[in-house]
Amino acid sequence: MMRGIHQNFDQQQAPAFFARGPSPLARLTFFTALSLALMATDSRLQYLADVRENLMTLLHPLQVIANAPSRLYESTDEYFSTHHYLLAENARLKKQALIQDIALQRLEILSLENANLRNLLQAKQSLTETSILAEIIHVGRDSFTKKIIVNRGKNHHVITGAAAVDAKGVIGQVTRTYPSSSEITLITDKSLAIPVQIERNGLRAIAFGHGRDNTLDLPYLPANVDIKRGDRLVTSGIDGVYPAGLAVATVIEMRTTQDSPFAHIICTPTGGIENDRQLLLVSIPEVKQEAATVSIATEKSKPSTATAVTPAAVTAPAATATKPAPGPKPAIAKQPTPTPSANVESRPHAQQ
Amino acid sequence: MRNNKLRSIYLSLFAAFVCILFPWSGIAMALRPDFMLLVILFWLLRAPNQCSVGTAWFMGLWVDLATGGIFGQYALAYTITTFFAVIYQRRLVLFSSTQQLVYVFSLLFLSQLILLILKAFAGHEFLGWSYFLPSVTGVLLWQIAVTFGLNTGRHSHGS
Numbered sequence: 001m002m003r004g005i006h007q008n009f010d011q012q013q014a015p016a017f018f019a020r021g022p023s024p025l026a027r028l029t030f031f032t033a034l035s036l037a038l039m040a041t042d043s044r045l046q047y048l049a050d051v052r053e054n055l056m057t058l059l060h061p062l063q064v065i066a067n068a069p070s071r072l073y074e075s076t077d078e079y080f081s082t083h084h085y086l087l088a089e090n091a092r093l094k095k096q097a098l099i100q101d102i103a104l105q106r107l108e109i110l111s112l113e114n115a116n117l118r119n120l121l122q123a124k125q126s127l128t129e130t131s132i133l134a135e136i137i138h139v140g141r142d143s144f145t146k147k148i149i150v151n152r153g154k155n156h157h158v159i160t161g162a163a164a165v166d167a168k169g170v171i172g173q174v175t176r177t178y179p180s181s182s183e184i185t186l187i188t189d190k191s192l193a194i195p196v197q198i199e200r201n202g203l204r205a206i207a208f209g210h211g212r213d214n215t216l217d218l219p220y221l222p223a224n225v226d227i228k229r230g231d232r233l234v235t236s237g238i239d240g241v242y243p244a245g246l247a248v249a250t251v252i253e254m255r256t257t258q259d260s261p262f263a264h265i266i267c268t269p270t271g272g273i274e275n276d277r278q279l280l281l282v283s284i285p286e287v288k289q290e291a292a293t294v295s296i297a298t299e300k301s302k303p304s305t306a307t308a309v310t311p312a313a314v315t316a317p318a319a320t321a322t323k324p325a326p327g328p329k330p331a332i333a334k335q336p337t338p339t340p341s342a343n344v345e346s347r348p349h350a351q352q
Numbered sequence: 353m354r355n356n357k358l359r360s361i362y363l364s365l366f367a368a369f370v371c372i373l374f375p376w377s378g379i380a381m382a383l384r385p386d387f388m389l390l391v392i393l394f395w396l397l398r399a400p401n402q403c404s405v406g407t408a409w410f411m412g413l414w415v416d417l418a419t420g421g422i423f424g425q426y427a428l429a430y431t432i433t434t435f436f437a438v439i440y441q442r443r444l445v446l447f448s449s450t451q452q453l454v455y456v457f458s459l460l461f462l463s464q465l466i467l468l469i470l471k472a473f474a475g476h477e478f479l480g481w482s483y484f485l486p487s488v489t490g491v492l493l494w495q496i497a498v499t500f501g502l503n504t505g506r507h508s509h510g511s
Contacts, residue, residue: 021404024404024405024435024438025435027405027406027431027435028405028431028432028435031405031406031409031427031428031431032431032432034409034424034427035409035412035424035425035427035431036424036428037424038413038423038424038427039422039423039424039425039428039470041423042422042423042424043422043474048423052417052423055417056417059373059417059418062369062370062373063373065370065373066370066371066373066374067374067375069374070374070375136375137375138373138375138418139375139376139377139381142419142420142421143381143382143479143483144421144471144476144479145419145420145421147420149420176420183420190475190476190477211476211477212479212480
């Protein structure tokens with residue numbers, strides 16, 4: 001009724017006071033159609049990936065601004081922390097460094113031994129993984145998906161498919177990369193699965209996220225499977241995404257029912273998914289030789305591009321796709337000209 | 353006057369967007385209200401000529417971008433919600449503050465419901481009734497703003 005009156009006014013050359021443009025219903029129809037079209041395009045086609053990337057670049061300064069208050073609070077908190085607390089922390093860190101030094105020495109000896117053994121067996125050489133330290137800048141507002149945004153992106157050589165790891169275990173996987181930030185899907189997200197192995201007996205399985213709470217599922221395992229409460233799950237490393245042997249989760253519930261041939265197994269992640277700010281993005285090079293030849297080829301063909309484009313990104317468009325491609329894994333070689341700003345460190349890692 | 357109002361609209365929308373980008377965690381994340389929708393609803397009641405369904409749709413796109421979800425989800429939810437706000441805008445300014453509060457709550461609830469339906473289509477499960485807590489906190493925030501003297505257009509008829 002009211003709208004009818006306004007339309008009549010509009011038709012009679014109404015003064016600007018009553019001019020309201022198209023009717024609300026027309027606007028609703030138009031914008032609903034537009035939203036539906038956008039949703040269909042974004043979920044089924046890949047056209048919007050570049051648009052999203054560009055907009056995220058625009059958004060990055062805003063995210064930094066939004067982070068400023070909490071960062072300021074943290075830094076002032078640190079500044080006013082007591083002498084006693086600092087001494088205690090210093091002592092704890094020294095102790096930890098000592099323990100890790102010893103472990104590192106053993107690791108060096110072991111990796112040397114491993115290299116020798118591989119030489120003897122003429123097996124494939126161990127691979128060098130690249131890890132990048134990143135910090136969480138934004139936790140997704142959407143409560144249905146478990147995604148976080150970190151402050152390292154393509155400019156820092158982060159590739160899609162890299163594993164996100166903290167000091168206690170695997171957190172997730174990089175699913176989208178933007179120029180100076182990247183999106184990590186947590187292992188508790190419904191759409192993410194991670195190949196695991198029971199530490200106790202080496203049984204392989206795949207853990208699925210729930211999306212609802214911070215738990216993981218081990219579905220499709222027979223009711224008589226040898227899994228107990230308290231069993232630790234580690235990455236099996238057979239997927240070529242996660243390095244082998246990283247802690248993933250602990251089994252908290254193992255239940256069998258009469259009406260199902262499968263066991264009902266629930267685990268909680270060991271990594272500090274909800275409470276840590278810093279994490280490592282680890283990417284495994286798939287085949288070293290291939291990556292090396294690719295880098296030579298790209299140097300020949302494009303001598304002027306001393307940019308942040310990784311050889312893998314040049315050859316494998318899968319590396320920039322929104323989802324990690326199941327086919328050829330994104331391979332990364334050591335950068336020919338590593339930029340000093342990127343916090344890149346390499347350590348030897350024996351795969352398999 | 354008009355330019356002034358436009359500027360304050362854009363500034364407040366921008367501020368709401370920054371609020372969304374804050375690094376929320378834990379209980380605060382479960383409770384945080386939909387700042388963007390609250391600001392949009394406020395301006396719909398206050399200045400329906402400058403802020404309408406299109407504005408809501410556009411800001412919804414930015415929220416979609418910030419959440420990392422599929423483009424168009426928040427945009428659609430905001431579009432439908434603001435449509436209901438717009439068609440009752442003339443009557444709403446005559447409502448008592450309690451009636452207005454109930455109406456704002458149902459609008460916030462509606463937008464969450466639309467999002468829930470969209471997510472259900474994408475294969476996500478219902479997260480429990482705590483999913484609707486942001487609507488409650490949103491209405492509380494609205495009431496706090498009104499108590500502190502924010503004119504939600506009840507006595508001024510638009511702009």
